[in-house]
Amino acid sequence: MKHKTMEELLSAYYDHELTAEQTQLVERHLRECIHCREAMAAFQNAGDALRSAADFELAPMFTANVLRTIRLEKEEEGSWFSAVSVGRRLVWALGVVSVVIVGASALNQPESPLPPEVYFTSEPVDSSVTRTLLQKEELSKDDIIIAALID
Amino acid sequence: MNKPVTDADLIRAFRGGHEDAFEELVRRYQRAIANVIYLTLGDRQEVEDLTQEVFIRAYKSLSRFDESSTLYSWLYRIAVNLCIDEIRRRKIRRTLSLQTLPEGAMEQEQASTQTSSPADDLLREERRAVILKTLERLSPTYRVALILREYEDMSYQQIAQTLHISVQAVKSRIFRARQELKEYLKNYFEERR
Numbered sequence: 001m002k003h004k005t006m007e008e009l010l011s012a013y014y015d016h017e018l019t020a021e022q023t024q025l026v027e028r029h030l031r032e033c034i035h036c037r038e039a040m041a042a043f044q045n046a047g048d049a050l051r052s053a054a055d056f057e058l059a060p061m062f063t064a065n066v067l068r069t070i071r072l073e074k075e076e077e078g079s080w081f082s083a084v085s086v087g088r089r090l091v092w093a094l095g096v097v098s099v100v101i102v103g104a105s106a107l108n109q110p111e112s113p114l115p116p117e118v119y120f121t122s123e124p125v126d127s128s129v130t131r132t133l134l135q136k137e138e139l140s141k142d143d144i145i146i147a148a149l150i151d
Numbered sequence: 152m153n154k155p156v157t158d159a160d161l162i163r164a165f166r167g168g169h170e171d172a173f174e175e176l177v178r179r180y181q182r183a184i185a186n187v188i189y190l191t192l193g194d195r196q197e198v199e200d201l202t203q204e205v206f207i208r209a210y211k212s213l214s215r216f217d218e219s220s221t222l223y224s225w226l227y228r229i230a231v232n233l234c235i236d237e238i239r240r241r242k243i244r245r246t247l248s249l250q251t252l253p254e255g256a257m258e259q260e261q262a263s264t265q266t267s268s269p270a271d272d273l274l275r276e277e278r279r280a281v282i283l284k285t286l287e288r289l290s291p292t293y294r295v296a297l298i299l300r301e302y303e304d305m306s307y308q309q310i311a312q313t314l315h316i317s318v319q320a321v322k323s324r325i326f327r328a329r330q331e332l333k334e335y336l337k338n339y340f341e342e343r344r
Contacts, residue, residue, distance in 0.1 A: 008323075012326070015300060017307050046332045049279075049282040050190065051302055052282075056185045056186045056195065058181055058182065058202065065203065066181075066203050066207065070207055
């Protein structure tokens with residue numbers, strides 16, 4: 001077996017991740033090979049050093065700080081969602097009001113005055129009524145009465 | 152005798168509206184998560200913020216947590232992903248030495264050290280600095296696998312589940328990490344024989 005393959009087995013052996021058969025093989029090899037025994041010692045040293053380096057201590061208030069941050073984020077999200085919700089309602093309300101106003105004004109719109117020729121289609125083109133009325137673009141009731149009197 | 156409260160009990164309680172169950176989960180895992188982040192990044196600067204971020208993310212998605220996975224592997228996955236993002240963000244591999252430790256870190260570390268002689272403190276401090284510096288030279292993927300194995304004592308199967316890789320890949324990464332670490336640390340340990 002190649003030495004590198006054996007070292008890979010050693011690493012797994014060190015982690016107790018070998019089958020019983022592989023374990024026997026490695027243990028037999030270790031009895032004979034000083035190089036692999038040194039490699040095992042190096043794994044042990046590195047592992048010990050790594051574990052001893054992990055001494056980070058969080059601030060005593062860490063848990064309270066996490067919970068406070070979560071609460072603040074929830075409050076911010078809540079106010080954001082309520083602001084968005086109010087905004088949406090406002091837009092809807094404005095939209096509805098606009099539609100109502102436009103609709104109402106359309107219903108109350110007075111009929112557009114018709115051009116004079118529509119009213120007097122039966123009149124001869126050169127009658128005094130036609131001539132008088134055709135001078136105007138729009139007709140009021142007074143115009144019609146006056147025209148009738150003239151005629 | 153009271154039955155110990157499991158993670159699953161706490162998750163159920165949280166989903167049932169008991170926010171204090173989440174507080175217990177934070178207490179249960181905060182130190183381990185902080186140390187995995189510390190070892191992975193190799194310095195103390197971002198550890199507290201990133202640990203906090205792990206729990207904030209966990210809080211937001213705990214209601215969707217798939218219980219076929221274990222809570223700790225899920226939390227470690229969040230932590231590892233944050234660390235890898237942080238390493239990418241930094242882009243450069245910083246070499247950490249006693250001279251480049253953040254200002255005040257030495258005092259902070261000494262304050263947190265249990266009663267021991269100044270010589271022991273110095274030795275421990277030097278050893279820690281060397282191991283952190285050495286870890287930093289490893290590829291992040293090797294580093295994380297080794298940390299989960301050595302510090303968290305996870306099995307290859309658990310590491311595979313946490314990192315979403317195969318057991319064979321875990322075995323290979325840990326072996327390679329050890330090979331590199333062994334070379335880097337060789338001189339240090341030989342000098343102390």
